[in-house]
Amino acid sequence: MFTTHQDPIIAIATAPGRGGIGVVRLSFGKLVAEVVARLMLAVCGQELLPRYATYVPFLDAQGGILDRGIGLYFAAPHSYTGEHVLELQGHGGPIVLQLLLQRCLAANIVPGLRLAEPGEFTRRAFLNDKLDLAQAEAVADLIEASTEAAARCAGRSLDGVFSRAIQQLVEDLIRLRMLVEATLDFPEEEIDFLEAADARGKLATLRHELSQIQSDARQGALLREGLSVVLAGQPNVGKSSLLNALAGAELAIVTPIAGTTRDKIAQTIQIEGIPLHIVDTAGLRETEDEVERAGIARTWQAIKQADIVLHLLDARIGFTHEDAAIAASLPAGVPIIQLHNKIDLLAESAAVALATEAKAVRTVRLSAKSGAGIDDLRAQLLEIAGWQVGTESVYSARERHLIALRAANRHLLNAAEQAAQNAQALDLFAEELRLAQLQLNTITGEFTSDDLLGEIFSRFCIGK
Numbered sequence: 001m002f003t004t005h006q007d008p009i010i011a012i013a014t015a016p017g018r019g020g021i022g023v024v025r026l027s028f029g030k031l032v033a034e035v036v037a038r039l040m041l042a043v044c045g046q047e048l049l050p051r052y053a054t055y056v057p058f059l060d061a062q063g064g065i066l067d068r069g070i071g072l073y074f075a076a077p078h079s080y081t082g083e084h085v086l087e088l089q090g091h092g093g094p095i096v097l098q099l100l101l102q103r104c105l106a107a108n109i110v111p112g113l114r115l116a117e118p119g120e121f122t123r124r125a126f127l128n129d130k131l132d133l134a135q136a137e138a139v140a141d142l143i144e145a146s147t148e149a150a151a152r153c154a155g156r157s158l159d160g161v162f163s164r165a166i167q168q169l170v171e172d173l174i175r176l177r178m179l180v181e182a183t184l185d186f187p188e189e190e191i192d193f194l195e196a197a198d199a200r201g202k203l204a205t206l207r208h209e210l211s212q213i214q215s216d217a218r219q220g221a222l223l224r225e226g227l228s229v230v231l232a233g234q235p236n237v238g239k240s241s242l243l244n245a246l247a248g249a250e251l252a253i254v255t256p257i258a259g260t261t262r263d264k265i266a267q268t269i270q271i272e273g274i275p276l277h278i279v280d281t282a283g284l285r286e287t288e289d290e291v292e293r294a295g296i297a298r299t300w301q302a303i304k305q306a307d308i309v310l311h312l313l314d315a316r317i318g319f320t321h322e323d324a325a326i327a328a329s330l331p332a333g334v335p336i337i338q339l340h341n342k343i344d345l346l347a348e349s350a351a352v353a354l355a356t357e358a359k360a361v362r363t364v365r366l367s368a369k370s371g372a373g374i375d376d377l378r379a380q381l382l383e384i385a386g387w388q389v390g391t392e393s394v395y396s397a398r399e400r401h402l403i404a405l406r407a408a409n410r411h412l413l414n415a416a417e418q419a420a421q422n423a424q425a426l427d428l429f430a431e432e433l434r435l436a437q438l439q440l441n442t443i444t445g446e447f448t449s450d451d452l453l454g455e456i457f458s459r460f461c462i463g464k
C-alpha cells in the first residue's frame with residue numbers, strides 16, 4: 001500500500017546492475033522549491049537552474065566527492081510527476097548509486113523523504129493529471145514489451161492515441177446524452193424525439209466507433225500478452241527443429257517472459273510481432289527429483305492455460321499409440337493443430353495418402369528442415385489468435401480495457417434495443433447511455449477506485 005501520495009520519494013531509476021550511467025530520482029511531493037535548493041546545495045554544491053543539465057560533483061556529508069555527473073532539476077509542475085523533481089545522473093555502478101541514494105536520505109534536508117514504491121512516480125504523474133490511466137499503463141507496457149511491435153504499440157498508447165479515441169467516443173456519447181436528457185424534461189416531446197434528433201442514427205455511429213476501438217484494442221492486447229503455445233510430441237519428431245524454423249531471424253530481439261526462464265519451460269518467439277510463449281513438453285517425464293517435479297508441475301499449469309497446442313508427429317509414421325496417450329493428456333477445449341513433420345522425407349504417394357486422412361483437428365503438413373509448410377502454420381496460428389493483418393495503427397491495451405469496452409458495448413446495444421422497441425422508454429435509453437459512459441471513463445481513469453490503482457501501479461518497477 002502507498003503511505004501517502006504527498007511524501008517526498010526517492011529511488012534508483014535505472015535497472016539494477018552495472019551500466020554506463022545510473023540515475024537517482026527524487027520527487028518532492030508537496031514540498032516547496034526552497035527544500036529542493038537546500039538539497040542541491042548539499043549534494044551538488046550549488047543550486048541548479050531548472051531544465052539545465054549541469055555537470056556537478058556529488059558530495060558526501062563531509063564534502064568529499066562520491067561521483068561526478070549531471071544534475072537535472074525539473075521545477076513543478078513541469079516534471080514527470082508534476083512535483084519538483086531532481087535527477088542525479090552518475091556512473092552506473094550499484095554501489096555508487098546506493099551511496100548517492102543514502103546520501104540524499106541521510107542528509108536530513110528533505111523532511112519525510114522515503115524510498116519510492118513500485119510505480120509510484122508514474123502514479124503521481126497520473127494523480128497530478130500528467131497522464132491518464134491508459135497512458136500510465138502504457139508506460140509499464142513499454143518497459144515490459146517483449147517484441148518490437150508490442151513496444152511500438154505501447155509507444156502509441158503512451159502518446160495518447162488510445163486515450164484520444166476513448167475521449168472522442170465519450171464526447172460524442174455526452175452530446176447524445178445531453179439531447180436525451182433535455183428531452184426527458186419535456187415528456188410530451190419524447191415520442192418525436194428519436195426521430196427528430198436522429199437519436200438512432202447517432203447511436204449507430206457511436207456503436208460503429210466503439211467496435212473500431214474494440215478491434216484495435218483487441219489487436220493491441222494480443223501484441224501485449226501474446227499467445228501461450230504448447231509444443232507436444234514424441235522425442236525426435238522435430239520439436240526443437242520446428243522452434244528454430246518458426247523463430248527464424250526474429251529470435252534475436254525477443255526476451256523470455258518473466259517467471260518462466262528459471263524453469264526453462266518457456267521460450268518466446270514471435271510471429272508478426274505477436275509474442276508466442278512456447279511451452280516445450282519435452283521435459284515432462286516421471287521423476288523422483290523434487291526440484292524437477294516442481295518444474296514439471298509448473299509446466300502442466302502452463303499447459304492448462306495454453307491458447308493453442310501444437311502436436312507434432314512424424315509424417316512417415318503418423319499417429320501412434322504414444323500420440324494417443326499424449327493427446328489424451330492435453331487439456332480439453334484448447335485448439336490443437338496436428339503437425340505432420342518431415343514431409344521432405346515422404347514419397348509423393350504417401351503424402352497424398354496422409355492428406356486424405358484429415359480429421360476434425362486442424363492439420364498442417366510441413367518440414368522443419370526444408371521450411372515447407374511453415375508459412376501455412378504461421379497463418380493458422382495467426383488465424384486462431386484472431387490477428388488481422390495491416391493494423392500498424394493499433395495501440396497497446398489490457399484485459400481490463402477490453403472488459404470495459406465490452407461492457408460499454410453491451411449498454412449501447414441495450415440502448416439500441418430500447419430505441420427500436422418504443423420511444424416511451426426514453427429514461428431507460430438515457431440510463432444505458434450513462435452506464436456506457438461510466439465504463440469508458442474507467443479506461444482513462446476518470447473514476448477509478450484506490451484498489452484498482454494499487455493493483456495497476458504495484459506491478460511497475462521501482463523508480464518508474
Ligand code: GDP
Nearest residue numbers: 235236237238239240241341342345367368369
Ligand atoms: P525433438 O526431439 O522433437 O526436439 O526433435 P529434433 O528437432 O531434435 O529433431 C530430431 C531429428 O530429426 C534431428 O536429427 C533433426 O535434424 C531431424 N528433423 C527434424 N525435422 C525434420 C524435417 O522436417 N525433415 C528432416 N529430414 N529431418 C528433420
